[in-house]
Amino acid sequence: MSKVDPRPKYLSDGDVRKEGAFNKSLFLTLRLAYQPFLIRIFIYLFVGFLGRGLLLGNTNIIGFWVDSLSGQDTPFPGFTSQDFVMVLLFMAILGFLCTFTFRVAFSRLSAKAISRLYDEVTLRTSRLPMAFFDQTPAGRIITRFSSDYGNVFRLFGGPLAEFISIIFDLTMMVILITVANPYYLIFVAFTGILNFIVYKLNQKKLRSSRRELSASRSPSIAHFAETTQGASTIRSFRREKIFGARFERLDRYFLSQKLSTTKHLMSFSLQMSSLTSLLLLVTGVSSYFMIEKGWATIGSVGVAFTFIVLSGNTVGMFFEWLTQFEEAIIGVERLDQYMRMDLEPGAHLPSFAQFPTGHPQYAPSLEQYLRHRRLTEEKSASVQFRDVWFRYRKDLPWVLKGLNFEVQAGERLGIVGRTGSGKSSLIQALFYLYDIDKGQIAINNHLPKLDEKGAGMDLNLYRQSMAFISQEPILFQGSLRFNLDIKENFSDAHIFAALERVGLKAWVQEQPGGLDMRIEERGKNLSLGERQLLCMARCLLQEAPIIIMDEATSSVDPQSEEIMVKATGEFFADRTQIIIAHRLSTLASCDRILWLQNGEIIALGPTSEVLPQFKTTELV
Numbered sequence: 069m070s071k072v073d074p075r076p077k078y079l080s081d082g083d084v085r086k087e088g089a090f091n092k093s094l095f096l097t098l099r100l101a102y103q104p105f106l107i108r109i110f111i112y113l114f115v116g117f118l119g120r121g122l123l124l125g126n127t128n129i130i131g132f133w134v135d136s137l138s139g140q141d142t143p144f145p146g147f148t149s150q151d152f153v154m155v156l157l158f159m160a161i162l163g164f165l166c167t168f169t170f171r172v173a174f175s176r177l178s179a180k181a182i183s184r185l186y187d188e189v190t191l192r193t194s195r196l197p198m199a200f201f202d203q204t205p206a207g208r209i210i211t212r213f214s215s216d217y218g219n220v221f222r223l224f225g226g227p228l229a230e231f232i233s234i235i236f237d238l239t240m241m242v243i244l245i246t247v248a249n250p251y252y253l254i255f256v257a258f259t260g261i262l263n264f265i266v267y268k269l270n271q272k273k274l275r276s277s278r279r280e281l282s283a284s285r286s287p288s289i290a291h292f293a294e295t296t297q298g299a300s301t302i303r304s305f306r307r308e309k310i311f312g313a314r315f316e317r318l319d320r321y322f323l324s325q326k327l328s329t330t331k332h333l334m335s336f337s338l339q340m341s342s343l344t345s346l347l348l349l350v351t352g353v354s355s356y357f358m359i360e361k362g363w364a365t366i367g368s369v370g371v372a373f374t375f376i377v378l379s380g381n382t383v384g385m386f387f388e389w390l391t392q393f394e395e396a397i398i399g400v401e402r403l404d405q406y407m408r409m410d411l412e413p414g415a416h417l418p419s420f421a422q423f424p425t426g427h428p429q430y431a432p433s434l435e436q437y438l439r440h441r442r443l444t445e446e447k448s449a450s451v452q453f454r455d456v457w458f459r460y461r462k463d464l465p466w467v468l469k470g471l472n473f474e475v476q477a478g479e480r481l482g483i484v485g486r487t488g489s490g491k492s493s494l495i496q497a498l499f500y501l502y503d504i505d506k507g508q509i510a511i512n513n514h515l516p517k518l519d520e521k522g523a524g525m526d527l528n529l530y531r532q533s534m535a536f537i538s539q540e541p542i543l544f545q546g547s548l549r550f551n552l553d554i555k556e557n558f559s560d561a562h563i564f565a566a567l568e569r570v571g572l573k574a575w576v577q578e579q580p581g582g583l584d585m586r587i588e589e590r591g592k593n594l595s596l597g598e599r600q601l602l603c604m605a606r607c608l609l610q611e612a613p614i615i616i617m618d619e620a621t622s623s624v625d626p627q628s629e630e631i632m633v634k635a636t637g638e639f640f641a642d643r644t645q646i647i648i649a650h651r652l653s654t655l656a657s658c659d660r661i662l663w664l665q666n667g668e669i670i671a672l673g674p675t676s677e678v679l680p681q682f683k684t685t686e687l688v
Contacts, residue, residue, distance in 0.1 A: 090397060094404040100423045101185040105177040112173045113232070119166025120236040121243075122159045129156055167233070174229045182224045185400070186217055188423045189407045195415045196406075198501045199461065207287060212406060216399040223396035231389045238386060267390065270336045274391050275398070277329040284325045287318045336391060413503065414518040414527030428520055438526055439555075443533040448644040449512045449613035451475040451498070456507035458497045458667075467493040469667040471507070477613075480645040482655035482675065484682050485664035491648045494664070495618055498646075499531055511614065535612035539619035541599035543591030548576065549583040552606050566608040569639060570601045604639075614644045655679060 102109065132144055133152040144151070190213070201209075408425055411417070417429040430438075443449065451474065458468035467490050475481050485491050496502060498509055500516055508515055511533055517524035524530075543551050552563055563583060567573040575598075579585040591599040607615060637657050649655050661678035663671040671678045 090401055091404070093408060094397065094401045097185065097404045097407065097423070098181075098400060101181040101188075102178075104184075105181055109174065109177055112170050112177070115166045116170025116174065116229075116233065117236045117239070119163045119168075119170060120233060121240045122163030123167065124237065124240045126156050126159055126163075129159065171226070171229045171233070174232070175226045178228055179221065179225045182221050184422065185220075185403065185407075186213075188421065189213075189403045191417065191421055192407050192409070192411065192425075192427065195411045195417065196409055197412045197503075198496075200409070202460070205287075212402055216402045218399075220396050220399035220403065223393060223399075227389075227392070228396075231386075231393055234386045234389060263386075266336070266339045270332070270339070270391070271394075274329075274332050274336065275394055277325075277332050281322075281325045281329045284322045287321075412527075414500065414516055416526075416528075438529055441529060443514065443525065443529055444512055444613055446477065447613060447642040448478040449533055450477045451614065451644065451646070452508075452510040452513060454508045454510070456497060456509060457505050458493060458502070458507075459505060460493075460502055467667050468497060471667075471669060473662065473669065473672055475644060475646060477512075477644055478642065479660065480647065480658045482658035482661045482679075483646065483648045483664065484652070484655065484661060484679070485670075488666075489664040490667040491664055492618055493667070495536070495616055495646075495648070498616070499534065499536075500527065532610075533612055534614045534616055535607040535610040536616045537600070537603050537607055537618070541591065541596070541603040543587050543594070543599055543602065545589045546587060547581075547584045548579075548587055548602070551587055551602065552583075552609055554606070554610065558609060563605075563609065566605040569608060570604045572598070572601055572605065608639060612643070614646065615640045616646045618648045619650050652679060652683065 129152060133147075133149070136144070136147060136152075137149075147155075193209070407423070411427055415428070417427050419430045419432040419435045421427075421429055453471045453473050456468055456471040457466055459466045471494070483491050483494065497504055500509070500518070511530060514530070515524040516527045516530040518527070549563065552558075552566070560583060564573050564576070567576055576582060576585070587593065591602075594602070633654055645658075647655060647658060655661060655675065656679070658675050660673060661671070661675050661682070662669065663678055663682050671681060
């Protein structure tokens with residue numbers, strides 16, 4: 069009988085829980101992250117090892133000093149107490165400087181390496197298929213780039229240097245105990261074996277608990293993000309109590325998982341501390357008998373006992389740090405999962421991507437060549453739909469069914485249909501934002517190249533031939549210039565000329581900073597009309613041969629609508645235009661109308677014939 073997972077499904081947001089050992093790919097990812105710094109890291113590792121050796125070696129020097137005062141032979145015959153003090157002082161100062169240099173330098177290089185990993189994951193995530201963003205809750209993505217990255221960055225900086233210092237200490241202790249009295253190596257080995265057994269007994273439980281803790285973060289964050297975005301609607305419908313209760317439930321699960329993880333860690337720490345206490349008892353009793361038998365001098369026993377006390381604590385610390393280090397590895401594992409996902413079909417990584425992960429990547433020469441290429445030097449271009457069947461996922465119904473038509477270069481095509489008829493989906497398919505199951509869409513009979521073996525033009529070049537104005541105008545946080553000049557190659561005069569055509573030149577000149585004025589996230593500091601007209605100006609600057617407007621005038625004021633309607637008849641008169649409009653009067657100047665219903669073409673013909681038929685059915 070199969071076991072049922074007791075963890076509530078809704079808490080995971082569909083996140084994939086990783087079980088068992090870590091993937092080998094994540095260790096390759098870490099090597100790639102650290103690769104540019106390896107030579108410097110090895111130098112600083114040597115400096116750090118030397119520093120720890122000098123600091124810990126003081127104990128041996130003190131042991132030799134005690135033996136010399138007892139009249140026993142030492143490796144430093146003739147040394148006075150003053151000589152021993154000077155050696156101790158020199159070793160302490162040099163050891164501190166080496167240790168400090170290692171800690172600071174290694175932590176900085178490690179932080180840079182992890183930052184490289186973060187940049188590479190961001191680079192690849194931005195090129196994942198649209199279906200990934202549709203099916204992945206925003207909270208889960210945010211968690212990967214906040215909590216998981218925070219754990220990785222926090223532990224791979226200074227704490228990693230601390231962890232490596234513990235390894236140095238253990239190594240030096242073995243060497244120095246051997247110098248003092250080799251018999252005590254038996255105790256160190258025994259301690260290491262016992263601690264390793266305890267670690268292995270707890271490893272699976274701790275790793276599973278930490279993975280579940282990482283997965284339990286995203287649901288509450290996703291719910292919180294959803295709540296803030298729809299705060300006005302929630303308040304209007306008085307649903308605060310329901311949303312608050314769900315957030316409390318999700319957060320309570322996260323806190324319970326955090327408490328469970330903490331309990332596992334405390335139990336593990338207690339087991340390690342118990343082993344250390346046991347070791348001290350055995351060492352103390354054994355030392356007495358070794359002196360009685362003449363197997364050790366008082367100085368060597370003091371040195372060895374000191375190191376065994378330290379090694380017992382250090383071995384325990386080593387395995388406790390190792391469990392914390394696994395938390396960072398889990399963060400790397402979750403970031404690595406995003407970095408190695410398949411990119412959108414046809415997408416390439418830029419030439420400056422530094423992690424060779426097998427994804428398609430532009431050569432610098434090709435990237436430079438494409439930067440100055442256009443699909444066509446003509447003002448307009450044709451669009452061909454050839455038996456196009458389209459759906460958003462394999463398990464969803466078709467939204468476009470066998471579409472066959474062509475938009476002629478320079479033609480103005482209006483698209484009408486009721487809600488859910490497939491109008492916006494047609495635009496999504498045109499941009500190849502999702503896989504097209506059957507059929508093809510081409511521009512000037514050129515298909516985009518969607519895989520390395522296939523033929524066709526570069527996907528970015530294909531998309532650059534279309535300028536898009538949506539119902540919800542999209543602006544990004546940054547300067548106005550950044551939002552308008554996509555390729556960063558236009559002069560101020562060129563940008564102001566486009567702004568003047570949409571009636572915003574004087575308004576921009578009045579703003580503090582002019583073209584460098586700050587645009588807030590999603591253009592929240594601008595009115596809807598201003599945002600839409602700025603998108604129109606951006607569209608003008610693109611000089612694309614195909615202009616697509618999806619309900620662009622449905623939410624703007626009459627003055628802005630007048631400017632945008634004027635754009636279809638004047639600004640873009642020499643371009644191919646595909647227009648989806650809520651107000652049918654906007655489509656009166658179109659050459660032809662495409663009428664869609666349930667993803668199928670009901671009619672395609674002159675505006676004077678199709679538009680009246682559609683109006684008649686709308687009135688029925």
